[in-house]
Amino acid sequence: MNIRVLLVEDNYAIAEQLCDYLAEHHFHVDYANDGRRGFTLFEKNSYDVIILDLMLPDINGIELCKKIKDTSTVAIPVLMLTARDSITDKGLGFDAGADDYLTKPFELEEVVMRCLALAKRHQLHKSTCISIGDLTIDMHQHQVQRAGRLLNLSITDFNILLVLVHAYPNAVSRTELIAKIWGDEFPDSDVLRSHIYTLRNIVDKPFAQAIIKTIHGMGFKLVKHDDV
């Protein structure tokens, strides 16, 4: 997936590091060092994600975000990148229409993951099928395929996989997964383990590489072969 990103960041060093890293991960990046140039680039081109710094020399990142959201005919995801991390600042960002918020100092890898997640969410509205590596999930037909093979999953296993697909590339904790699948009526702690076991038997075991990864027993996430 070739993702087009607009980066609006006034700090040259950070911008250079981000551009290099994103380009290394096959992103197409356009860069603006102030709000006015950023808005011009946004008007001229189409992007999958906009990475926006909150403090810009000419226009406040919050105002620019509002302007982009008000002008755009399609909902372009905005990842707010800022050195301010108070709840008030985060609230202002989300009020202005930001889709995600990342506080400096950040991991470059996390920027990539969040951009992928936002771009995927952006594209989710366009299609009922989601593909992660060789795994394809059809939400309307309730069908899952891996490497072209149709996989027969129970309703609960399908729902667990769907939660992981929606969270991709981020991980989902055990508690969050339990809350999303069973709500408050969770029978006992071994049930999730049992479902993950059956899910792995169907989704991972017949194939050379596993797509479901356990994070230190605390959560799960999907990984593509090239992620590993």
Place this chain on the structure above:
Amino acid sequence: MMTFKHSIYRRIIATFLIFTVFLCVLFSFFLLAYSWVVEDNIFNRFVDNETIFISKHYEKTSQIIQPRMRFMQLYNSWQELPADIALQHIQSPNQIEFDLPTGGSLHIKVFMLGPSQYILAADVSGFEISKEYFPVISIWILAVIVGISAIALCISLLVAKNAVGPLKRLTEEVSASKNTNELANFSNDFPNNEIGYLAQTFESTFEHLQQILQRESDFTRDVSHELRTPTTILKNLMHSTSHKELIYLNKKESRQFCYAVLEMEQTITTLLALARQESLTVERLSLLATIEDCVINHYELNNNDGFLLQVHIDSQYKLEANKNLLKILINNLLSNAVRYSLEGSLTIKAFEHVLTFENSSSPVLLSDPFKTHCKGENSEGIGQGLNLVKRVCTVFGWQVELESTESKFKIKIILNAEQS
């Protein structure tokens, strides 16, 4: 509408009413007692006058005559009187008024006629008006008490309203305001008296507090920006390929550089969080869910697949804490374990009110490991990690202890019993 267990408004009304009822009852008793005393004295005077009349007549004629009034009778001795009167006299020789079995009373005067003692007894049962009127008078007295109490209630309501009203309004305005901004110029609505002065004092205190909060907010925001931006550059440099090409850093120096950057990031995040007012807001949190959240989002841990993490915490274990600070605390301890654990393992346990983080480590020999810039021999950080852990624990009122043996490093956090 605010309600208080000990409302001044209700206290004023209650005090007024209790005092009024007490006064009414007291005066009613005085009134009744006075009427009884007057009545008894009139009877006694009648008896005295009659004894004087009988005595004078005896002195003139040496004859003993019967009293002029029909309700009086002259007796020769106590034995001639009814038996229970004689008995009452033996029990109380100075008594001059005796209760009759019929409900009335007998007033007595002992006097001498020549050498003999005589007793003049007046049965005043038919003349005791106070006893006869008592039921009617009682109703009237009760009616007067109720009437006066009602008037007192009205006056007390008025007094309480005038005295407590402004104070009540001040209390309600202060408690209803969600933030100090809403209290700007609110003292103008209060009269120029003690309450008005109190309102002005509140207003100026709130303004001062608002200024302090604004300064704190501006300061942490500016510091956040000025420190986080260069830290971001250093952190990204640490992960970028160009850093690996820095030939003038050997492996140890390179590791020291990385740890210093990561610890600087931790320090900035923790100190700024501790400085903020928002960090004082606590909520009931699931400890396991918070740890899971920290683990799956912990960069260093997730890039270390070989690290063995064991968590023994009941999913129902809850504690009261600020979510952001608790996550900072857990992240600091996770980072510490990932960096310094010898075997690459960490065990997290929560039992009763103690949360422990235990990992394999070489012994840490420090007199005060939680002191700032205090670090072990093998530490390549800047010696802030444990100090930050302690500072976060202090905010929640938790105690933190370190146990270090030849091979184990254990951080014990003793939670408040009522919080967990």
